[in-house]
Amino acid sequence: MVKRKWLAVGIILLFVGLAVALSINQSVVTASQENDLVEVATQRKSDVSTIFKLDFPSQGLYYYVSPFINNLINKIPYGHFKLLRDWKNKPFSNTTAMFIGGGIGICPFLNITIQLSAMYPDLPSKLDVYSDGVYYDTLYPEFWGPISIRYYELYYYEKGFHHLLFVAEDNMSLALDVQIGFFCFIDNILPYQFKINTVLKETV
Secondary structure (H helix, E strand, O other): OHHHHHHHHHHHHHHHOOOOOHHHOOOOEEOOOOOOOOOOHHHHOOEEEOOOOOOOOEEEEEEEOOOOHHHHHHHHOOOOEEEEEOOOOOOOOOEEEEEEEOOOOOOOOOOOOEEEEEOOOOOOEEEEEEEEHHHHHHHEEEOOOOOOEEEEEEOOOOOOOEEEEEOOOOOOEEEEEEHHHHOHHHHHHHHHHHHHOOOOOOOO
């Protein structure tokens, strides 16, 4: 039992070590870089709306830099996600993002902010959020500028692996899987790290 526990810890440490090593030359991802936003319609195997955008550019492993640290280092008084590993080629059922760092998964009062944006006026007046099939919260559009964009923010406190579903009034939906911290990592994330998508090219 003890050996199995240390094996699991070793796998996690190896995974994080490789991710950090490969991230040295990668740029910081912020929600303000709108050109990097991914259209939700590009998600695989998801019933999604073409209206919404997520505030991180792709599925992958993200390190959360807290507002305090970001302000101390970069003089920017809000947090951001730094992309450590891109998982575009991993065959997850839904778009999947894993978040570590900044106390995530350790301190229960810390949360991840999952932000969606939509273009005015073609946007829902509210979004109902379901976590693992159970109602979790209702989000309402917030205006921060520019005038054509509205934002929806989910402050998510649940650690481990979860299925999130955002549902608008006209039943448009967005499916997103999140892994927060390392709880359940071995069962839900690690198996996909050894798989890649195979793309079949049609010959004319």
